[in-house]
Amino acid sequence: xxxxxxxxxxxxxxxxxxxxxxxxxxxxxxxxxxxxxxxxxxxxxxxxxxxxxxxxxxxxxxxxxxxxxxxxxxxxxxxxxxxxxxxxxxxxxxxxxxxxxxxxxxxxxxxxxxxxxxxxxxxxxxxxxxxxxxxxxxxxxxxxxxxxxxxxxxxxxxxxxxxxxxxxxxxxxxxxxxxxxxxxxxxxxxxxxxxxxxxxxxxxxxxxxxxxxxxxxxxxxxxxxxxxxxxxxxxxxxxxxxxxxxxxxxxxxxxxxxxxxxxxxxxxxxxxxxxxxxxxxxxxxxxxxxxxxxxxxxxxxxxxxxxxxxxxxxxxxxxxxxxxxxxxxxxxxxxxxxxxxxxxxxxxxxxxxxxxxxxxxxxxxxxxxxxxxxxxxxx
Amino acid sequence: xxxxxxxxxxxxxxxxxxxxxxxxxxxxxxxxxxxxxxxxxxxxxxxxxxxxxxxxxxxxxxxxxxxxxxxxxxxxxxxxxxxxxxxxxxxxxxxxxxxxxxxxxxxxxxxxxxxxxxxxxxxxxxxxxxxxxxxxxxxxxxxxxxxxxxxxxxxxxxxxxxxxxxxxxxxxxxxxxxxxxxxxxxxxxxxxxxxxxxxxxxxxxxxxxxxxxxxxxxxxxxxxxxxxxxxxxxxxxxxxxxxxxxxxxxxxxxxxxxxxxxxxxxxxxxxxxxxxxxxxxxxxxxxxxxxxxxxxxxxxxxxxx
Numbered sequence: 192x193x194x195x196x197x198x199x200x201x202x203x204x205x206x207x208x209x210x211x212x213x214x215x216x217x218x219x220x221x222x223x224x225x226x227x228x229x230x231x232x233x234x235x236x237x238x239x240x241x242x243x244x245x246x247x248x249x250x251x252x253x254x255x256x257x258x259x260x261x262x263x264x265x266x267x268x269x270x271x272x273x274x275x276x277x278x279x280x281x282x283x284x285x286x287x288x289x290x291x292x293x294x295x296x297x298x299x300x301x302x303x304x305x306x307x308x309x310x311x312x313x314x315x316x317x318x319x320x321x322x323x324x325x326x327x328x329x330x331x332x333x334x335x336x337x338x339x340x341x342x343x344x345x346x347x348x349x350x351x352x353x354x355x356x357x358x359x360x361x362x363x364x365x366x367x368x369x370x371x372x373x374x375x376x377x378x379x380x381x382x383x384x385x386x387x388x389x390x391x392x393x394x395x396x397x398x399x400x401x402x403x404x405x406x407x408x409x410x411x412x413x414x415x416x417x418x419x420x421x422x423x424x425x426x427x428x429x430x431x432x433x434x435x436x437x438x439x440x441x442x443x444x445x446x447x448x449x450x451x452x453x454x455x456x457x458x459x460x461x462x463x464x465x466x467x468x469x470x471x472x473x474x475x476x477x478x479x480x481x482x483x484x485x486x487x488x489x490x491x492x493x494x495x496x497x498x499x500x501x502x503x504x505x506x507x508x509x510x511x512x513x514x515x516x517x518x519x520x521x522x523x524x525x526x527x528x529x530x531x532x533x534x535x536x537x538x539x540x541x542x543x544x545x546x547x548x549x550x551x552x553x554x555x556x557x558x559x560x561x562x563x564x565x566x567x568x569x570x
Numbered sequence: 571x572x573x574x575x576x577x578x579x580x581x582x583x584x585x586x587x588x589x590x591x592x593x594x595x596x597x598x599x600x601x602x603x604x605x606x607x608x609x610x611x612x613x614x615x616x617x618x619x620x621x622x623x624x625x626x627x628x629x630x631x632x633x634x635x636x637x638x639x640x641x642x643x644x645x646x647x648x649x650x651x652x653x654x655x656x657x658x659x660x661x662x663x664x665x666x667x668x669x670x671x672x673x674x675x676x677x678x679x680x681x682x683x684x685x686x687x688x689x690x691x692x693x694x695x696x697x698x699x700x701x702x703x704x705x706x707x708x709x710x711x712x713x714x715x716x717x718x719x720x721x722x723x724x725x726x727x728x729x730x731x732x733x734x735x736x737x738x739x740x741x742x743x744x745x746x747x748x749x750x751x752x753x754x755x756x757x758x759x760x761x762x763x764x765x766x767x768x769x770x771x772x773x774x775x776x777x778x779x780x781x782x783x784x785x786x787x788x789x790x791x792x793x794x795x796x797x798x799x800x801x802x803x804x805x806x807x808x809x810x811x812x813x814x815x816x817x818x819x820x821x822x823x824x825x826x827x828x829x830x831x832x833x834x835x836x837x838x839x840x841x842x843x844x845x846x847x848x849x850x851x852x853x854x855x856x857x858x859x860x861x862x863x864x865x866x867x868x869x870x871x872x873x874x875x
Contacts, residue, residue, distance in 0.1 A: 409656035412620050413673045414645045 218485050242325055242509025247294035248275035248283045255303040257344055261314060264340030265296065270329035283317075287366065289542045290528050293319050293508055294329065306341060306359075313360045320365035321535045322376045325506040333361045367535045374447045379530040380503045382439040383465070383523050386432055387497050388490075390466055394428045394473025395486040403482055417565045421558075424477075425470040432466040443534075452537030458530065461543065464550040465526045471557035472522070478564035497523040525549040573598050573723050573754040574619060576630030576637065581614050581623060588614045590777035591628070596756060601749050603768030604758040607867055611777040612758040613653060616725050619756070620650045633722055646674070649721035653728045655708045657715060659701025663692055666700050667715055674719035686714050706737035713741070717748065724748065726757040730764065742767050762860045773863065775870040785859055792862040794818075795834040797841055799827040801850030816840045819864055830861045 247265075251258050265271045275292060277283050283295040297315040305312040316333060318326035338359055368375045401407040410420065436459070443449040472493065480486035498504055500514060501523040507515065518524045525546040532538035532546075540547075574596035581589040589611045596602050604612050617623040619632055621641030629636075635643045657666045667683045676682045687693045690710055703711060709729060716724065724745075730738045742764065749755055757768070765771050766785050773781040773788065781788045799807060804827050811820045811829060816836030821828045831837035841852050 404659070405652065405654045405656045406658055407656075408617075408622065408652050409650075411622055412645060412648075412650040412652075413670065414642060415673055416642075 216485075218480070218488070242328070242506045243269045244272045245270060245293040245325065245329060245508045246274045246291065247271040247296055248277055248286050248292045249273045250277055250280060250283050250295060250297040252278060252300040253298075253303060257303040257306050257312075257341070258298045260340050260344040261298055261302075261337065262296075264336050265333075268329075268332050268336050270332065271296070285542070287317065287319055288532065288536050288538050289545075290319070290532060293325055306345075309358060311358050311360060312341075313362055315362045315364065317364040317366050320368040321531045322502070322506050323365075323368060323373055325508060326365060330363055330365075333363065337361050375449050375535060376531070377503075378439075378443045378447045378449045379534045380527050382436065382443070382462075382530055383501075383526040384498060384503055385435055385439060386462075386466060386526075387469060387523050388494055389435065390428055390432050390469035391473040391476065391493060392487065392490040393431065394424060394470045395476035395480065395490050396483050397424050397428070398474060398477035399480050399483045399486040417562060421474055421561060421565065425467075425474055428470050428473070429466050432462075432470070436462050436466075449534065451534050453533035454539070457540060457543075458533045461526070461529045461533070461547055461550070464547060464554060465522060465529075468522045468550055468553040468557060471554060471561055475557050475561045475564060478561060493521075497521050500524070502527050519549075522550060522553045525553075571598075571634060572596060572631075573600075574630075574632055574756065576619065576628065576632070578628040579615065579618055579625045579630065580627035581611075581618060582626050588777050589618065589625070592774070592777070592779055593628075594772060594779070594782075596754055598754050599749055599752050601745060601755045601757065601767075601769045603765045603771040604756055604774065605760070605765055605771055605863065606758075606774035610774050612774060613727050615774070616650070616727050616756065616758060619644075620648050620725050621645050622650075646719075647722050649716035649719070649724045651712050651716045651724070651726045651729050653731065655700075655712060657700055657708075657712060659699065661700055662697045663687070663700055663703070663711060664696040666711070667718065670715045670718055676719055682718055686718050690714050705732045706734060709733050709737070709741065713744070717753075722752075722754065724753055724755045724757075726755065728758050728760065730759065730761065738764070762858070762863075765859055773866060775866055778870075780866050780870065781862075789857055789859060789862055792832075792857070792865060794830050794832055794857045794861060794865060795837055796855045796857040796861055797829045797837065797852050798855035799829055799841075799850055799852050800825065801848065803848065804850075807844065807848065807850060811840075811844070814840050818868065819861060821861075821864070828855065828861065830857065830865065832865070 249262060251262070262273060266273060271294060273296075275283075275286055277286070280297070283292075283297070286292045287295055295315075295317040297317070299313065299315075302312055302314065304310075314337065316330065318330055320326050341359055398407075401410060415423075444451065473490070476489045476493075477486055480489055496517065500510065500518040501507070501521050502518065503523065507518060507524065510518065529543045529546045529550075532543050536542075572595045574594055576595075577593045579589050579592045580587065592611070592615055594602075594615075604616070606612050614623060618625050618637065621637070621644045624638065629638070631637065632644050633647050635641075637644070658669070661669065664683055664687065667686055668679055671679045671682045684693070687696050692707075692711070700708065700711060713726075713729065726745075730741055733741070738761075745755055745757070746767075757764075759765060768785075770782070770784055771788060772779060781791065783791065801807075804822065804825070808820050808822060808827055811817050811827075816831045816833050816838075817829055817840060818832055819828070819830040821830075829837070829841065844850065845852055
């Protein structure tokens, strides 16, 4: 018997015990190893603050060699990927509102004539600046790229070329967020992130707490159906979510001066679907987790990718395709597109219909999972 | 019609058979004690009966409802009191009762709650958090909550663990009062005195029912002989008797020693040899229920490994 303050053997006994418990608790153990690995792989590769190959729409009515040269020069920078070639400004407008493209490049039909005449040729680049960092790299290279393209194209007509190139005007419109204020991007996004964090975690913990404290046994012995138990857990937290929404929206307006162009009822309806998806996700977690600790860990398992892959922190378009695909299966990704489109772009329902449909799909999937996983018995 | 009529129930967790072909019949108004060592399958059997677990094999009816298909109907008419206090500690006494009353759709809720609080004598403490109640009060609250919806069958899982003797006595008086009113009770316990207050007992060990009947039946059928040894140097006697031929149990009771064996002739022969050596007195005693249970526990093969 040792009466010293510190004993290595006592410490080793404690350590041994802790490691045994750790090993027994498979979920926790898997999370401890899995999460850092997953984060490292995902975010080490996915995050890119200088996104390239961003989807762009080209509005060009003529197909002369100057226009072609301009387009290929822009593509050569690596920033633009012309997925859409449209003939009218309206079509382009719809694409940028929906968020299908990050840029609209308009080359006017008289571009070639003006180049040859040396009469102030212009091209217009409209950038979706809701996320300022998306547009910055692409825009900063524009001027020189465009001038050089013209120089090359005009070849030995040296004098005219120099003149035209020097006169070329690249007109840039930073749409939706002309000053490039990041808060316009971050604050609406925060609405989604805060909801995601609290809704999922609170619901996940609430049901697990029942099992952990032994009250679940009593609850199951009393006449309550799985759907009742599920709704009984889900709805109170949905109500908490409603309060959070009000707080964030008021703060967005009052503290950050974020503009609100779209329809409030439309946004609230979308938020309702999003919150429903979140609490059902939390409920599904609680049918898997055995302890509140596990519930917490599983919540973070969803939370971190949601923050990093959804386009909240880093430009969604800047991620490689596989990371974008992962992002698509997170409810937050779709919600962020909705909230930014409605608040900053004034989008109406048709523009966000696919994103709302995606949220509904999550609601359905999580509800099914939750009901299937719910143990009506203690088996 | 029996209130409980289950046949050959089997429940396995992994490769362990926790309930092994258990059959049980309990008539209306009966108080049946469910006894057995820790981990013997008492709780699992009770959970099967109230629909909390589905049996892997076997069949049966509780209150005439099929165990496998009608568990929701069973839940409405059974009161189940869990081993651990499983009401909400962060809710007040009245809030807990209201919650239960609403789940069972008892109307009007406030009348049921007020009556129950009144019966409990907790009206003045209705706004106290349930978590701050003492063990005895928690148990009374749990029982009151379980019988608020007037169940026909009461399943109690070690209801008096950690409760003082006076509270236990009152608890059992209440159980008998309820049984006189036609309520059927199945109660698991470790206490011998509680077993003796039951109409009938059922002894389960490692998932198998080893004995069933009245206390006297069980003692008689065990076929044990008990001798009581008194005199000086009992410690030494106990040590030497341990494991001697015919001696199954040696247990000190105050200033006496209980020596129990199933082979009467062999036990008497061993004791007679001792009596010559030592100045001790040996006389025939009465076998107690506890002696029988210790014997059961020693005999049943340990499969919980």
